[in-house]
Amino acid sequence: MTAPVSLTRFGLLAPPGASPRGDGRDDVLAQLRQPTTLPPGHGLPDLVEGLRLHRARAVEVAAARREQRRPDFVHQQEISAAEADFRVTLAVNTRLPLHERLSLHWGNHFTIGTPLSTSYVAGDMDRTAIRPHMLGRFADMLRACTTHPAMLTYLGNDRSVGPNSPVGRRQRRGLNENLGRELLELHSLGVDGGYTQEDVVETAKILTGWTIPERGPDGAGIVFLADRHEPGARTVLGRRYPEGGEEQLLALVEDLARHPATARHVTRRLVRHFLGDGAPPDVAPALARVFQATEGDLRAVTEALVAHPASLSLPPAKLRPPMELVLSVARMMGGRPARPTLMNSLRALGQPWLGAPSPAGWPEEDQAWASPDAVKSRLDWALQLAGGRDPRFDAREVAEAVFGRWLSAETRRTLARAANGGQALALLVMSPEVQRR
Amino acid sequence: MRHLIGRRDVLAGLGSLFAWSYAPRISSAAGARDPRLLVVVLRGGLDGLSAVVPLGDPAYTARRAGSEMAQAGATLPLDDMFGLNRNMPALAEMYRAREALILHAVATPYRERSHFDAQALLESGFPNLMRGERTGWLNRTLQQLPRGERLPPPRGLAISPMVPLIMSGAAPVETWQRQSFRYADDDTVARLLDLYEARDPVLAEALRRGAALDGVMQADPEAMATPAARLAGLPDFTTDAAAAARIMARPDGPRIAAISYGGWDTHNDQGPVQGQLGRGLAALDAALGALRSGLLPVWRDTVVAVVTEFGRTVRVNGSRGTDHGVGTVALLMGGAVRGGRVLADWPGLAEHQLHQGRDLMPTTDLRAVMKGMLAEHLGLEPRLLGRDTFPDSEALRPMQGLVG
Numbered sequence: 001m002t003a004p005v006s007l008t009r010f011g012l013l014a015p016p017g018a019s020p021r022g023d024g025r026d027d028v029l030a031q032l033r034q035p036t037t038l039p040p041g042h043g044l045p046d047l048v049e050g051l052r053l054h055r056a057r058a059v060e061v062a063a064a065r066r067e068q069r070r071p072d073f074v075h076q077q078e079i080s081a082a083e084a085d086f087r088v089t090l091a092v093n094t095r096l097p098l099h100e101r102l103s104l105h106w107g108n109h110f111t112i113g114t115p116l117s118t119s120y121v122a123g124d125m126d127r128t129a130i131r132p133h134m135l136g137r138f139a140d141m142l143r144a145c146t147t148h149p150a151m152l153t154y155l156g157n158d159r160s161v162g163p164n165s166p167v168g169r170r171q172r173r174g175l176n177e178n179l180g181r182e183l184l185e186l187h188s189l190g191v192d193g194g195y196t197q198e199d200v201v202e203t204a205k206i207l208t209g210w211t212i213p214e215r216g217p218d219g220a221g222i223v224f225l226a227d228r229h230e231p232g233a234r235t236v237l238g239r240r241y242p243e244g245g246e247e248q249l250l251a252l253v254e255d256l257a258r259h260p261a262t263a264r265h266v267t268r269r270l271v272r273h274f275l276g277d278g279a280p281p282d283v284a285p286a287l288a289r290v291f292q293a294t295e296g297d298l299r300a301v302t303e304a305l306v307a308h309p310a311s312l313s314l315p316p317a318k319l320r321p322p323m324e325l326v327l328s329v330a331r332m333m334g335g336r337p338a339r340p341t342l343m344n345s346l347r348a349l350g351q352p353w354l355g356a357p358s359p360a361g362w363p364e365e366d367q368a369w370a371s372p373d374a375v376k377s378r379l380d381w382a383l384q385l386a387g388g389r390d391p392r393f394d395a396r397e398v399a400e401a402v403f404g405r406w407l408s409a410e411t412r413r414t415l416a417r418a419a420n421g422g423q424a425l426a427l428l429v430m431s432p433e434v435q436r437r
Numbered sequence: 438m439r440h441l442i443g444r445r446d447v448l449a450g451l452g453s454l455f456a457w458s459y460a461p462r463i464s465s466a467a468g469a470r471d472p473r474l475l476v477v478v479l480r481g482g483l484d485g486l487s488a489v490v491p492l493g494d495p496a497y498t499a500r501r502a503g504s505e506m507a508q509a510g511a512t513l514p515l516d517d518m519f520g521l522n523r524n525m526p527a528l529a530e531m532y533r534a535r536e537a538l539i540l541h542a543v544a545t546p547y548r549e550r551s552h553f554d555a556q557a558l559l560e561s562g563f564p565n566l567m568r569g570e571r572t573g574w575l576n577r578t579l580q581q582l583p584r585g586e587r588l589p590p591p592r593g594l595a596i597s598p599m600v601p602l603i604m605s606g607a608a609p610v611e612t613w614q615r616q617s618f619r620y621a622d623d624d625t626v627a628r629l630l631d632l633y634e635a636r637d638p639v640l641a642e643a644l645r646r647g648a649a650l651d652g653v654m655q656a657d658p659e660a661m662a663t664p665a666a667r668l669a670g671l672p673d674f675t676t677d678a679a680a681a682a683r684i685m686a687r688p689d690g691p692r693i694a695a696i697s698y699g700g701w702d703t704h705n706d707q708g709p710v711q712g713q714l715g716r717g718l719a720a721l722d723a724a725l726g727a728l729r730s731g732l733l734p735v736w737r738d739t740v741v742a743v744v745t746e747f748g749r750t751v752r753v754n755g756s757r758g759t760d761h762g763v764g765t766v767a768l769l770m771g772g773a774v775r776g777g778r779v780l781a782d783w784p785g786l787a788e789h790q791l792h793q794g795r796d797l798m799p800t801t802d803l804r805a806v807m808k809g810m811l812a813e814h815l816g817l818e819p820r821l822l823g824r825d826t827f828p829d830s831e832a833l834r835p836m837q838g839l840v841g
Contacts, residue, residue: 065706156551178551319640340618348617350598357599358553360571370639373612374598376647379629380618410635414628423625430629432637 003406006031008316008437009274010306012097013328016401028306031098032299037132044086045079047128047221050121051149051212053079057120076119081343083123084353088336091327102134102302104323105273109266110145110187111361112154114354122354125150138266138296139257146183146253147222149212155179155359162208162230175230180204182359188256190265199237205230206241206248263291269364270305276317277366280310316436319369321362322349324437325378329385329429332402339388340381348381350374379430386425395424403433472738472773472814473685475728476575476695478603479721479745480556481702485765486751486797487709488525488718489539489779493518496786500751505710515539519779522709524719527726531770535777536729536736538769538839540806542781544747544799548792550761552702555746560603562804562827574807576606577826579693581817594691596681604695611691613650613684615676620651653684671716674698674724682731685739698724701745704758725770737772740814740840744803750795751786764797767806773814773840802833809836 004024007013011028020027045053057073064071091100107126112118129144145151152158160176161168168174180203184195209229210222224246234241234248239255241248256262267287271279287304294300305311320328326345330336346352350369356362363369396415399407411431418424428434487504490512491497498507505511512520513529519541521529531537546565547558554566562574579593593610595601604610626648633641677696684690700717707714725741732739748765764784770776784790784798792798804827811817811826812835823831 176551178553344617347598348614350612350614352598357601358557363599367639370643371600371612372643372646372650373614374647375640375643376621376651377614377616377618379621379626379644379647380616383621383625384618408636410632414632418628419624423628426621426625427629427632431632432640435640436637 002315003403003433005306005311006098007402009311009314010098010101011437012091012100012324013332013434014097014402015092015331015334016398019402019404023312025306025312028098029303031096032135032303032306034096034099036099036102036135038090038127042086042127044083044123044127045120047121047124047149050079050124051221054120054212076114077343079123080119080353081341083119084342084346085336086123088327088330088342092330092335097331099131099134100327101324103131104321105270106130106134106141108273108356108361109269110141110151111356111359112150112354113356113359118150118154119354121148121150121153124148133298135299135302136297137257138262138291138298139254141298142187142257143250143253145187146179146207146249147210149222151179152210152212155182157207158211160204160208160211161228162205164231165208165229166227167225168228168230175201175204175208177201177204178359179207183207183256186360188265189259189261190268193259193261193265195237202234202236203252205232206234206236206252209246210249257296258292260288260292263288263296266296267291267301270301272364274305275310275314278314278317283308283310316432317366318437319367319435320437321369322346322351325349325435328434328437332398332434333389333393337385337388340384345381345385348377350377378435379426382426382429383422385429386422389422389425391421393421393425395421395428399428399431399433407433470738471692471735472740472816473692473732473735474578474694474811474814475681475685475732475739475741476603477724477741477743478556478560478601478695478697479701479743480697480699481552481745482555482747482749482761483701483745483765484703484707484709484714484749484759484762485541485543485745486748487707487714488522489515489541489766490520490522491518491541491783491786492520494783494786496790500786501753504753505708505712505715508710511710515779518781518783522715522718524710524715525722525725527722527729528768528770531725531729532777536770536772536774538774538776539779540767540769540781540801541779542764542784542797542800543767543803543806544763544765544801545803547747548763550747552746552761555761557602559744559746559803560601562807564827564829571602572606573601573603574826575603575693575695576608576610578811578815578817579608579610580606581821581826582692582815591693592691594681594684594694596677596694596696601695601697611646611650613680615680616651620654621648650684653687654680671720671723672698672700674720675727678724678727679731682728686732686735703749704754704760705756707753707758729770740769740771740774740810742807742810743768743770744807748797751791751797752795762796763792764799767803769806769810769839771840775838775840801836804830805833805836806839808833809839811835813837813840 004020006020006024006027053074060073061071103126107130112122125148129148133141155178156176157179161173163174177200181200183203185191189195209224211225213223226245229245233243236252241251268284271284287301290304291301399415411433414427415424418427487506490506501507511523513523515521528537545558547555560573582591593604595604595610595612597612598614600610600612630641630644633644681694681696685694703714706712709715728741744767745765747763749759749762754760782800784800808822808827811822812819819835
């Protein structure tokens with residue numbers, strides 16, 4: 001007997017006493033009908049403020065160097081720590097944990113990382129480019145993520161210049177193909193999506209001009225600078241995009257989002273993330289058909305995923321990735337323990353904040369996080385966390401209040417026989433019920 | 438009655454972890470050898486011209502005018518042409534003992550300027566960016582190690598939280614990451630193992646192996662205490678190096694491992710002697726020294742290879758740093774390395790001698806160096822090296838006379 005899917009496959013556990021009665025599917029479906037945009041008032045940098053911090057840092061570093069003193073600026077790590085904390089608080093308090101799961105999934109689909117000043121605007125990308133669209137049109141999310149400054153800096157498009165553009169001719173600068181390649185390979189068509197190196201170069205040329213300007217009146221948000229844009233018509237996947245500045249990318253993104261290879265790639269990743277490697281082979285194609293029939297309506301696609309019988313019948317297979325584990329444990333415990341700190345926890349568990357090893361993101365294989373060192377580190381972490389618990393915290397009570405009749409006899413017995421309260425909590429955190437989803 | 442697994446069982450050693458103990462040794466003219474290989478990946482693009490300095494090239498001082506590197510006493514002498522950055526005394530000592538071989542003006546086939554792509558090529562061993570297949574040449578090396586027919590492939594070790602690309606592939610690889618938390622007590626490990634054995638065999642197996650690996654570290658607390666070589670103000674590369682050496686030196690330890698260090702992308706205020714790069718090189722030197730002393734019992738049969746994704750521009754840029762370039766250095770160290778030499782088909786640093794007028798022209802393909810080392814050190818077949826280890830490199834002759 002497995003716990004409700006709203007706690008496991010599509011969720012992040014639950015606070016004690018908040019678990020649903022049945023299989024949890026209706027609870028998940030209900031969350032799909034709620035708006036996904038976060039209300040303002042969170043106090044974290046929006047795009048304008050993030051870019052201001054980014055520029056202020058560059059100016060201050062240069063000034064400090066001239067004046068031979070230590071630079072004083074808002075460090076990226078401060079922003080990252082605040083953003084990560086915000087995510088935990090959100091998860092602890094939310095009644096829509098599926099939205100947190102979707103935000104993590106799409107954040108991994110559109111991976112961004114630490115280089116340069118991505119971290120100042122990473123939170124904004126989640127709030128403005130991912131969340132508003134994760135139950136909307138895929139094309140909108142694809143456009144918003146491709147043109148977001150966090151992505152533009154992460155994949156070097158901010159430094160990509162059309163060789164025949166005015167800036168390219170004057171400064172003898174050229175193309176950076178990274179974003180063009182990842183847009184096709186990772187974000188839309190997939191590696192087997194039938195594109196060529198020529199398509200990558202053409203896409204990179206279409207992307208020239210999308211950048212963050214260093215200063216000036218337009219420096220506030222997402223901008224397209226025509227004087228860096230490679231002039232001329234482009235051809236991608238046999239389709240011609242006439243010269244037209246920023247319109248070229250917008251047209252390309254619409255076509256990519258509608259491409260059958262994109263439907264296949266996007267739904268495959270979705271199925272793998274939520275159902276695991278053992279998903280029946282018909283699930284992803286069924287979802288891809290929904291994707292195509294609805295022109296990439298992610299609400300319809302996600303609904304089809306949740307409604308598929310395999311969502312209920314497959315046992316929990318995946319080890320929760322570290323971020324999901326941290327959020328789930330925080331929800332179960334009713335708040336994040338002060339120690340170990342969130343950033344240390346994520347680093348020790350192998351998933352540092354904004355630290356994915358490549359643009360392909362964190363791995364999705366069921367056993368990706370089950371390496372010996374990783375599992376042992378989870379236990380070391382769990383004991384550390386248990387050491388700082390509220391002494392009134394009773395792991396046995398919490399286990400009953402969260403899992404109730406879904407708690408296995410072995411886990412119940414292990415908790416009952418624990419040598420002390422700290423060990424009991426660590427063992428609960430490490431139990432298969434908490435670790436797998 | 439409840440059965441608690443004792444410490445002895447939990448920490449049963451690494452034999453099963455790396456599945457090598459029963460593998461045949463590699464035979465050679467010198468008798469049976471049991472070679473080990475550790476690859477150190479320097480991420481970010483090391484400025485080879487600041488590490489191994491071509492003092493004998495008159496163009497060098499002109500191009501690096503005003504750099505700390507031009508100051509007297511910035512280098513330790515290597516030969517008539519090259520000096521070693523003075524922050525690397527341990528490497529200098531290995532060089533003098535003929536245990537360190539330096540290769541200069543080396544590069545992968547990559548000629549663009551992206552870290553992602555350059556590291557992908559360095560680690561995959563492919564001749565060009567073949568997207569989709571994300572496997573590494575060191576993993577393919579693991580698969581080619583001679584072994585008995587029914588033995589599983591030997592396991593590799595990556596000192597990192599995730600298996601890096603260079604070690605990714607079909608052969609199993611363990612990871613190890615320095616732990617910032619106290620190790621779990623044996624009692625808790627045993628209780629959890631009991632639970633996993635009843636409910637989750639995959640987690641049980643993982644926990645048993647993980648506890649064994651940490652047990653090696655734990656057995657000698659001094660080894661994991663703050664190492665003496667951890668110097669103030671330097672990045673700590675030594676702790677990971679000492680851990681790698683410790684696991685590898687065991688008779689049942691892994692024979693192939695990878696470790697990586699970042700911080701080489703010195704666009705601003707490079708400071709090759711006293712600045713950022715100087716500190717990085719000093720930390721790397723301390724780590725190389727820790728590797729040698731940790732691997733001393735097996736040093737005779739060990740090669741440590743140090744590689745980076747690309748070099749940096751010859752000219753210093755406007756912010757006293759250097760930008761992404763091409764040619765750079767590679768190092769081979771170990772008891773069997775035919776060291777004490779700098780191997781370089783030196784292209785020169787005059788304007789017309791540079792790659793695209795800005796970078797050290799590569800004259801040696803890094804794959805030829807690695808292929809030569811793998812052939813001589815691990816006894817891998819040249820035919821497989823050119824086909825599987827470094828695909829489509831049949832025409833590239835493995836360099837000879839590096840090891841043995």
